[in-house]
Amino acid sequence: MxxxxxxxxxxxxxxxxxxxxxxxxxxxxxxxxxxxxxxxxxxxxxVPSGVVEDELVYIRTAGIGASGGDDPMVRAREDRAALASIPGVKSATIINQIPFGHSSWNTGVKLAADQQQTSANVGAYYADEHMLDSFGVKLIAGRQFTSDEFLNFDDVLKGKSDPPSSMIITKTLARRLFGDENAIGKNIYLDDTKPTRVIGIVEHLIRPNFGSDLIDADSSMILPVRLSLGYGQFVLRTDPGNRDAVIAAARKKLKEVSPNRIVLDAKTLESARSDYFKxxxxxxxxxxxxxxxxxxxxxxxxxxxxxxxxxxxxxxxxxxxxxxxxxxxxxxxxxxxxxxxxxxxxxxxxxxxxxxxxxxxxxxxxxxxxxxxxxxxxxxxxxxxxxxxxxxxxxxxxxxxxxxxxxx
Structure with missing residues (x-):
């Protein structure tokens, strides 16, 4: 026309x-x-979290007066062991933060001690020897931590120990810092003193709070630091159909260990994701x-x-x-x-x-x-x-x- x-x-x-x-x-x-x-x-x-969301429940507590003297590190181990003994619990850990959680621990990392600007802002997970199994994160390269690599959080907090000698990072962070190079064995600086060596890489591990940049969201590291009570929360792994029963049993178990305990929150990680993205x-x-x-x-x-x-x-x-x-x-x-x-x-x-x-x-x-x-x-x-x-x-x-x- x-x-x-x-x-x-x-x-x-x-x-x-x-x-x-x-x-x-x-x-x-x-x-x-x-x-x-x-x-x-x-x-x-x-966005993938990198953990087995449908198998995890988390518990936040306060007002703790557990047995084991006044040592919060001892109380933390006793509480974790008590929760791990609950029927149906596959694994239990105490961690400083969880994906889609209320708190977020972040730090800047550098590739050289004298570097003026940080290379990336990273979500830092302080983990014990049970964390990887409890979270179900997928280790795609390198190895897990050995027992002699773990530090106590109180010593780190008070400056009684050097930074952790080893760390595990996400694939996204490895690519962000080192490009196509093999990140295993590379050094990352958490401060201006001693380097921390990359010993492992996981597929994904989302940081608790993140903005619109999904690359930044998956920039996380795991440090071998055992937490004392008051700085962490418990994460339990169980079968998906058993989560509600485990939450009820965990509340009861914690009350038995310490009658003065207050359970602030006890939910599935799926509900945490749902609330986060509401x-x-x-x-x-x-x-x-x-x-x-x-x-x-x-x-x-x-x-x-x-x-x-x-x-x-x-x-x-x-x-x-x-x-x-x-x-x-x-x-x-x-x-x-x-x-x-x-x-x-x-x-x-x-x-x-x-x-x-x-x-x-x-x-x-x-x-x-x-x-x-x-x-x-x-x-x-x-x-x-x-x-x-x-x-x-x-x-x-x-x-x-x-x-x-x-x-x-």
């Missing part, structure tokens, strides 16, 4: 065509960014509602304008039909006209979408909008435009030549 007459007709309807084009441009700019935000939120909520799910739902509402408003605008133009052009349509234009040609006329207007709006909207993405990057540290979202938004708006104009166009195509000419 020759589009020259269509463009000439649009020039006589500049204001109305411009309004629809602006509406399409705004819709394109907003929809592209909102779709990206929805996808990003959903990807973030499905805001993300709510936000994604709200953004979906925004997209749907915007599409409806845009569609109504197109339908309204197309219906108005059909009504005003009944005489013109009748003349075209009398001169031999078929119903199909009339239908294609309005569809082509809509396509041209929407295309102008999309072109403007793509530029606006990228500008909005840059602003979001600067203000909220979000990733840059991937370019493939632009054609996705364009196709969605082209389809919306064609569907919205279809009913008015069919009405225009159904006008008989005689009826149309009688409106003169």
């Amino acid at each position: 020759d589009i020259a007459p269509i463009i000439a007709a649009l020039k006589r309807q500049k204001t109305a065509a411009a309004l629809i084009a602006i509406e399409i441009a705004l819709s394109c700019a907003i929809i592209c960014n909102v779709l990206f935000l929805i996808t990003h939120r959903l990807e973030r909520s499905h 805001q993300d799910r709510v936000m994604a739902g709200l953004l979906v509602a925004v997209v749907i509402s915007l599409l409806i408003v845009t569609a109504l605008g197109i339908v309204g304008l197309a219906s108005f133009w059909v009504q005003r052009r009944r005489r013109q349509i009748g003349i075209r039909r009398a001169l031999g234009a078929t119903r199909r040609q009339i239908l294609h006329y309005f569809q082509t006209e809509n396509f041209l207007i929407v295309t102008v709006g999309i072109v403007i909207g793509m530029g606006a979408a990228y500008a909005i993405s840059g602003w979001l990057m600067h203000q909220y540290e979000l990733p840059r909008l991937p370019l493939y979202y632009l054609p996705v938004g364009a196709v969605a708006l082209w389809l919306l435009g064609q569907l919205s104009v279809l009913a008015p166009a069919l009405r225009a195509a159904s006008v008989p030549p005689a009826t149309a000419t009688r409106t003169v």
Whole structure:
């Protein structure tokens, strides 16, 4: 179809065509960014933790007065052993933090003692000899800690010992620090004194709190440091169907060991993940509602304008039909006209979408909008435009030549 007459007709309807084009441009700019935000939120909520979430429960306590004298290290070992003796518990550990937990222990690491800026900010897990088995993390290279590598947290806290001599890091952190080189045997500095050697690499281990950067989220290390009571929480591994029974038994067991104990929290790790990403799910739902509402408003605008133009052009349509234009040609006329207007709006909207993405990057540290979202938004708006104009166009195509000419 020759589009020259269509463009000439649009020039006589500049204001109305411009309004629809602006509406399409705004819709394109907003929809592209909102779709990206929805996808990003959903990807973030499905980030792998690296642990056997469906087998883990965690317990936080306070007001401890366990047996074993006043030594918190002894009390911690006794409590862990008591929890490990519960029927159905495969393994138990005391750890300073858990994935999707309330607290987050982080530190900067360097590759040289005299390095001025840290190479990465890392989530630090202080673990005993039961942590890897309890969490179910997958060791993909290197080895586990040996008994002589473990330090007591109280000694580390009071500066009575050097930094740990060894560590296990995630695959993501290894790639982030050393690229394609083998990280096993490499040195990492936790302070300006002695290095800590990488002895193992795990597939994944998510840090408790993280932002929009999923690479940063998986940047974790495990240090061989046994915690004293008051600085850690218990994590128990059991069969998925046995978790509620284990939580009840653990509460009872801890009460038996120390009547003065207060259990602050006792939940499954799956519930911790669900709570952690609750805001993300709510936000994604709200953004979906925004997209749907915007599409409806845009569609109504197109339908309204197309219906108005059909009504005003009944005489013109009748003349075209009398001169031999078929119903199909009339239908294609309005569809082509809509396509041209929407295309102008999309072109403007793509530029606006990228500008909005840059602003979001600067203000909220979000990733840059991937370019493939632009054609996705364009196709969605082209389809919306064609569907919205279809009913008015069919009405225009159904006008008989005689009826149309009688409106003169």
